[in-house]
Amino acid sequence: MQTAVVQAGGVANPIPARAGVGLRAPHYREVIETRPPVGWLEVHSENYFGDGGAPLYYLEQARRLYPLSLHGVGLSLGSADELNRGHLAKLKALIGRFEPALVSDHLSWSSIDGRYLNDLLPLPYTEEALAHIVRRINEAQEVLGRELLIENPSSYLQYAHSTIPEWEFLAETAARAGCGILLDVNNVYVSGRNHGFDPQRYLSAIPVDAVREIHLAGHTVNRYPEGEILIDTHSTRVCAEVWGLYRGVVQRFGHVPTLIEWDTDLPALAVLVEEARTADAIREEAHALVA
Amino acid sequence: MPSLPELERRLAHAVFGGDAAGVATQIARGRFPAERHLQVYRNNVFASLTEALRALYPVVERLVGDEFFRSSAHAYIRRHPPPSGNLHDFGAAFSEFLAEFPAAQPLVYLPDVARLEWFWHEAFHAAEAEPRALARLSAVPPARHGALRFRLHPSARLLASDYPILRIWQVNQPEYRGDSVVDLAEGGVRLLVMRRGLTVAIEPLGAGEHALLSAMAAGKNFAESAEAALAVEPELDLPRSLRRRVRDATLVDFVF
Numbered sequence: 282m283q284t285a286v287v288q289a290g291g292v293a294n295p296i297p298a299r300a301g302v303g304l305r306a307p308h309y310r311e312v313i314e315t316r317p318p319v320g321w322l323e324v325h326s327e328n329y330f331g332d333g334g335a336p337l338y339y340l341e342q343a344r345r346l347y348p349l350s351l352h353g354v355g356l357s358l359g360s361a362d363e364l365n366r367g368h369l370a371k372l373k374a375l376i377g378r379f380e381p382a383l384v385s386d387h388l389s390w391s392s393i394d395g396r397y398l399n400d401l402l403p404l405p406y407t408e409e410a411l412a413h414i415v416r417r418i419n420e421a422q423e424v425l426g427r428e429l430l431i432e433n434p435s436s437y438l439q440y441a442h443s444t445i446p447e448w449e450f451l452a453e454t455a456a457r458a459g460c461g462i463l464l465d466v467n468n469v470y471v472s473g474r475n476h477g478f479d480p481q482r483y484l485s486a487i488p489v490d491a492v493r494e495i496h497l498a499g500h501t502v503n504r505y506p507e508g509e510i511l512i513d514t515h516s517t518r519v520c521a522e523v524w525g526l527y528r529g530v531v532q533r534f535g536h537v538p539t540l541i542e543w544d545t546d547l548p549a550l551a552v553l554v555e556e557a558r559t560a561d562a563i564r565e566e567a568h569a570l571v572a
Numbered sequence: 573m574p575s576l577p578e579l580e581r582r583l584a585h586a587v588f589g590g591d592a593a594g595v596a597t598q599i600a601r602g603r604f605p606a607e608r609h610l611q612v613y614r615n616n617v618f619a620s621l622t623e624a625l626r627a628l629y630p631v632v633e634r635l636v637g638d639e640f641f642r643s644s645a646h647a648y649i650r651r652h653p654p655p656s657g658n659l660h661d662f663g664a665a666f667s668e669f670l671a672e673f674p675a676a677q678p679l680v681y682l683p684d685v686a687r688l689e690w691f692w693h694e695a696f697h698a699a700e701a702e703p704r705a706l707a708r709l710s711a712v713p714p715a716r717h718g719a720l721r722f723r724l725h726p727s728a729r730l731l732a733s734d735y736p737i738l739r740i741w742q743v744n745q746p747e748y749r750g751d752s753v754v755d756l757a758e759g760g761v762r763l764l765v766m767r768r769g770l771t772v773a774i775e776p777l778g779a780g781e782h783a784l785l786s787a788m789a790a791g792k793n794f795a796e797s798a799e800a801a802l803a804v805e806p807e808l809d810l811p812r813s814l815r816r817r818v819r820d821a822t823l824v825d826f827v828f
Contacts, residue, residue, distance in 0.1 A: 330658040331697030332726070335770040355657020361577035368657050393580040397654035398587060399624070399662075400616045402580075405598075410576055438609035439600040442573045476602065503612070507603045510612060 294348040296321045296382040296494075298536035298564070300557035301350070303543060308550045309339040316346055317554045321382075323350040323540050329379075330371045340379065350383040350494065350540070351375060352463075357397070358417045358431070359390030359404045369424050376425060383494055383538070385430035385463045386421075388414065388451055405440040406450040411457075418458035430493050431455065432463035435471040435500070435513035447472070448486035455491040462487060464537075465496035466530055467523050471511040480526055484533065492534045497527060497560060498542040515544040519556060524563065531567045539564065574598065587613050588650055621649045621662070628663045629689045631744045632670070632682060644673055660697055664690060681735035681756065688737055688774070691729035691765040695772045698727035703821035717814070718795030720826040722788045727767035728822055730777075730786050734760040738776055766822060780805025781813050785822070 299320030304312060312322070322343055329336055343349070355368060376384060389401035404410040422429055433451050445453070455462050464487060473480040499517030503510045519527075519541070531537070541556040574582065582594035587610065596606040622645040626633055633641040648669050654662040667686035670676045676683075705722065712720065736758040743752040762782035764775045777785070780801040787797035798810050817823045 327658045327660075331660055332699035334697050334700075334727075334767060336697070338770060353657075355659075357657055361575075361580050365656060371658065390580055391657060393577070393584045395655065396584060396588070397657055397662075398584060398613075398617045399620050399654055399659065400613060402583065402613065405576070405579060407576075413576055437612040438606075439602070440579070440598050441600045442598065443600070505604065505608060507605075507608070510604070510608070512612065512616075 294380070294382060296348045296350060296538040298538055300539045300541060300560040300564075301347070302541045302550075302553040302557050303352075304340075304343055305544065305547055306336065306339075307547055308553075309335075309343070311550050313339065313342045313346065315550075317550060319347070319554055319557045321348040321350065321538065321540075323352050323383075323542075326351040326353040326372055326375055326384075327355045329375055344379050349379055349381045350385070350538075351379070351381040352432075353384070353386035354401065355391065355397070356386040356421060357390050357392040358386055358421065359388065359402075359410065359414050360392045360417075361390075361413070362392055362395065364417055364420055365392075366424075369421060373425050376427070383430055383463075384425065384427065385432055385461075385494065387432045387434050388454060389434040401434045403434055403436040403438065403440075404450075406443040406445040406447055408444070411445065411450060411453060414454055415457040418454070418460050422458070422460065428459070428461055430461040430463040431458075432465050432496065433468050433472075435465070435468035435475075435511075437475055437510060437512070439476055446478070446483075446486075448483040452486055452488055452491070455488065461493040462491045463494045463496060464492045464530070464534070465498070466526050467496065467498045467500060467519065468513060470520075470523050470526060471500050471513050474509070474511045481529070484526070484530060487534075489534055492537055495527075495530060495534070495537050495539040496542050497523060497539060497556070515542050516546040518552070519559075524559070527560065528563055528567055531564045532570075536564070536568070583610075583613075586610050587617050588653060590614070618646055618649060621654070622646065624659050625649075625663050625666065628693050629666060629686055630746075631689055631741055632666075632686050634744045635679065635682065635685065635740070636676070640675065644670065644676065647673065663693075666690065681733070681737060681740060684731075684733035684735055684737045685740055688731060688733075688741055688763065688765065691731060692772050692774070695727040695729055695765050695767045698725075698767060701725050701821075701824045704825045705818045705823050706821075708826070709818060716828075718793065718798070719828055720794045721791065721828075722794065722797075722823040722826045724785065724789050725766055725822055725824050727765075727772075728785070728789070729765040730763070730782060730789060731765060732760065732762045732782060736761055738763060738774060741774065764822065768820075778805060778808070780808030781817075784808075784810075784813060785817070788823070 297320045301321035302319050304322040387401050469480045469483050497519045498515045501514045539560045586592040586595045599606040625645045652665050667683045671683040738761050739754050762777045783804045784801035787800040
């Protein structure tokens with residue numbers, strides 16, 4: 282098995298290329314007691330922003346058994362508000378305590394005038410927004426003293442005044458901010474279907490050496506008289522088309538840590554482990570072909 | 573073309589306020605009308621935040637039913653959207669909101685049940701504390717106890733209600749089997765909500781002990797707290813109460 286991966290910036294426990302799974306509260310005890318065969322765990326950073334109690338207790342234990350990644354959904358990097366210093370301080374403390382190998386958030390905004398939407402809204406892809414998010418990522422990386430990975434969001438609208446395709450906007454953000462990319466293959470697929478672009482076109486524009494992590498997840502389909510909108514619900518298995526894209530992704534991007542995300546209608550842990558095994562099989566097969 | 577802050581402001585307004593006029597022309601024309609795109613975000617925001625409130629207030633939800641809960645949650649989300657990207661901060665004002673919410677007026681006990689559930693949430697996530705009071709207290713002569721200012725465990729929350737909210741809470745737990753009728757004439761209750769180990773315990777208190785711990789939580793010294801306790805319960809065995817609350821680590825430490 283390949284284990285030599287990823288920048289870890291002196292982190293004791295780097296993330297292997299083997300697929301990991303998202304750790305959610307209903308699975309805490311089973312993961313700790315049965316130690317399922319997955320390579321690493323990822324949690325939502327904000328779920329551990331409490332001061333004490335069960336979540337932090339279980340994360341301490343899980344952290345001893347698996348390499349860890351902290352995935353944020355609340356930094357609101359694209360917001361025109363001031364960066365939330367309190368949020369950043371909590372994240373920094375969490376990083377100090379748990380020493381994650383990877384820390385990530387999104388290419389999106391979720392707050393304005395101090396009101397938070399608890400959702401990831403797309404930016405207009407303009408020079409103004411690009412300069413803004415690059416400045417904010419720089420600021421966050423400076424406070425945290427480490428590299429952030431930025432994930433491409435799934436989106437359900439496009440702005441009329443956007444001038445830059447999302448894939449160029451993401452690549453340019455990474456180049457200018459010196460951050461890594463968390464490439465969510467399902468999000469590329471979902472947005473591609475919603476906005477009518479070719480996922481391959483997107484993937485081939487992403488710089489190979491910037492991608493440090495891959496997300497895979499399931500989505501659902503809403504049907505309307507005018508057609509379908511795909512919703513990134515993280516509530517189902519990875520679909521066949523996304524597995525198909527993943528095959529090409531591992532050929533292009535190499536041995537990058539892959540995560541199975543599942544947040545709503547959480548299934549038995551065994552289902553997540555099975556999805557992770559599928560990802561491992563695809564990656565190993567792809568690399569056997571290359572070798 | 574609106575600036576980035578202006579665009580975000582208009583979109584947030586369209587999502588929370590429902591008025592899409594300010595942003596509809598900024599949304600690229602595709603197969604769908606602008607309203608359809610906005611509706612997806614509106615659904616995401618309201619469904620996820622309603623789910624967050626449901627996780628915080630399961631007993632309130634059982635008491636009012638799914639439809640009532642959803643409509644009150646939606647009104648709450650509009651009035652008190654999350655103040656940060658950390659959902660632990662969201663939902664704090666639900667009790668006060670329900671107290672004012674017209675449709676909830678007949679359920680007089682509902683705001684206190686919500687307050688209890690919020691305290692449960694706060695206790696669940698509160699900081700740890702090493703109990704030191706027991707070991708330190710033996711070194712203090714009883715004559716000096718009156719001057720001590722005790723510190724409660726960071727998870728301890730005190731609550732008094734005119735309604736039997738502990739019983740209401742208990743019969744609405746998913747694992748509860750038995751008579752679920754609660755007679756409001758049972759009267760009020762005073763409670764200590766606190767995390768013990770990893771789980772939150774809710775304990776009924778007598779009037780004296782509630783007054784004692786409340787005074788301590790407000791920073792009063794033991795003599796002042798004892799006075800407040802005896803005023804409402806003259807027969808309270810104070811030394812016994814103190815010993816018990818030091819032993820069970822409700823009181824974790826003190827200063828002179």
